[in-house]
Amino acid sequence: MYGIGVMSGTSLDGLDIVCIDLVAYEKNKEITLVASKTVDYEMNFKEQLSEQCHNHTASLAKITMMNAYLGQFIGEQVIQFLREQQLLVEKVAFISSHGQTIFHEPVGAEGIFEIPSTLQIGDISYISEVTRLPVIGDFRTADMAAGGQGAPLLSFFDANFLYSSSAGRAIQNIGGIGNVTFVSKDEKAPVISFDTGPGNVLIDSAIQKLTNGEKKFDQNGEMARKGTIHEQIVEQLMQHPYYEMPLPKTTGRELYTTHYLNEIVNEMKGASTEDILATLTAYTVETIKQSYGRYLPLEQIDEIYINGGGSLNGYLMELLKQAFPTKKVAPLDGLGVPAVWKEAIAFALFGYNTMLGIPNQLPSATGARREVVMGKVAYCDGNPLMRFQKLRGET
Ligand SMILES: Nc1ncnc2c1ncn2[C@@H]1O[C@H](COP(=O)(O)OP(=O)(O)O)[C@@H](O)[C@H]1O
Ligand SMILES: [Mg+2]
Structure with a gap:
């Protein structure tokens, strides 16, 4: 059946x-x-x-x-x-x-x-x-x-199937949008879930725009890896009011429009496609890092599992590992659920x-x-x- x-x-x-x-x-x-x-x-x-x-x-x-x-x-x-x-x-x-x-x-x-x-x-x-x-x-x-x-609806799945009594887990989806579910090892603790911000949506829009549609996404993050992250742009983008809104909160494409991307690209005028992609990839990682610090009991997170297409972006995964040096960061496949x-x-x-x-x-x-x-x-x-x-x- x-x-x-x-x-x-x-x-x-x-x-x-x-x-x-x-x-x-x-x-x-x-x-x-x-x-x-x-x-x-x-x-x-x-x-x-x-x-x-x-x-x-x-x-x-x-x-x-x-x-x-x-x-x-x-x-x-x-x-x-x-x-x-x-x-x-x-x-x-x-x-x-x-x-x-x-x-x-x-x-x-x-x-x-x-x-x-x-x-x-x-x-x-x-x-x-x-x-x-x-x-x-x-x-x-x-x-x-x-x-x-x-x-986020996937929180129900995370809470029911990905709980562990020996490790606090953050289950991070990186699709178009990013969202996380925190499943504490304390069974009675509340499950916390919200959209962290952009996942691949801006990376995809940027590469499509800058390569005139030749590339649909940044395969394994290879182009971004060649670029330099413009930290001050990331900082500026993190000023968006969404990142300070109280929970529960969710977002969508509505926030990360072509108009929004164009503004970023204009702001970075003169920068290479690689730099823009590196900066947008770092932006996604920064939204994840900062939102964990703001809304989750960070010290109770032992493992961070990534699912969605973003788990196939090697550069994004690398930046995530750098953002959480003391935690295990791995694709969800490690728990027996195929990440994609x-x-x-x-x-x-x-x-x-x-x-x-x-x-x-x-x-x-x-x-x-x-x-x-x-x-x-x-x-x-x-x-x-x-x-x-x-x-x-x-x-
Ligand atoms: N090999 C890959 N390298 C880098 N990024 C990838 C790869 N495969 C998929 N992606 C990214 O994942 C996205 C699709 O992820 P997905 O989980 O299907 O998101 P959604 O649920 O929003 O459709 C693609 O648009 C692309 O940005
Ligand atoms: Mg998809």
């Missing part, structure tokens, strides 16, 4: 698809990755997605159409993935899809719209129609309706909880009033729960 997890993050780099073994999971909460794949988005599609993430370039018609298109695309890609991996559709209990965040307003705007809200596109009915499987999606809204920020697939795996497991009506969010991290079961279900043929039971051999 399989669960499929699908994730498309703020980096807009592509669609991560994983298949996990639900039999092993039900037996002893074991996370077994059966297969995984990233479908890279084509540049044109990525640009169109990116346009819909900003007020001044978004169009109502495009968002509506892309919601359907992306849903259909995800469905087709999951079918192709199953075929390539020779996994039987009949054995899949459900697909659980995060969708693509277009806009995220964690606190709420002024006036009558003073209410947290979010929009993920890639409609689950389209995924369900293409695959003929039950599909779970639209997770964040349930948390936000209950007063939460709808993020963690988010998709987590969403597969969140979907499992949705199906069974078990809460799948952590109010202490999101700020919600109470525990809720996040996620909505798109039925396809028949009752999805009965399909589940049939696969388990219960009927």
Whole structure:
């Protein structure tokens, strides 16, 4: 019995698809990755997605159409993935899809719209129609309706699967945005989770801009490594009010826009592409370092595990090790969870909880009033729960 997890993050780099073994999971909460794949988005599609993430370039018609298109695309890609991996559709209990965040307003705007809200596109009915499987999606809204920020959702996964009684752990995701979960070795201590700031988003935008789209990201941080960090720029960037805001707090692409990047590039006029990339990489590391000092019990952190695409950036990893010389800094793979697939795996497991009506969010991290079961279900043929039971051999 399989669960499929699908994730498309703020980096807009592509669609991560994983298949996990639900039999092993039900037996002893074991996370077994059966297969995984990233479908890279084509540049044109990525640009169109990116346009819909900003007020001044978004169009109502495009968002509506892309919601359907992306849903259909995800469905087709999951079918192709199953075929390539020779996994039987009949054995899949459900697909659980995060969708693509277009806009995220964690606190709420002024006036009558003073209410947290979010929009993920890639409609689950389209995924369900293409695959003929039950599909779970639209997770964040349930948390936000209950007063939460709808993020960071991975804190639930971290608290449940990455706890250790012998080491305090910081689980640091470096996707487009960076976020951390602190899991104390004291089981009763509260789990603390928040967005640290930029992950790869500025590094990606800068390299795409400065190489005229030739490079999508800084492979292993090789270009940045050749540059010199402009410390005074990093210091200046750290003055942003987000880094002093009280918890709970989350951020998104909204803060790290092309406009923001252009300002940095202008400020650094005359600097080489390598210098700009080195400085932006150091900026990401500095936001992590300073926020740990400000919001976490630093002395209680023994190990820092990195997941997300940033874990593949050797230079970024090196700077992180320098920032925390007394702590173990390593990719999450060290704990048996593949660093780049963690988010998709987590969403597969969140979907499992949705199906069974078990809460799948952590109010202490999101700020919600109470525990809720996040996620909505798109039925396809028949009752999805009965399909589940049939696969388990219960009927
Ligand atoms: N080999 C690599 N070297 C450096 N950076 C990488 C590498 N592979 C991926 N990345 C970075 O990771 C990003 C994707 O990370 P991901 O965890 O998928 O983020 P998101 O969840 O925001 O989509 C890419 O946009 C890129 O910046
Ligand atoms: Mg991604």
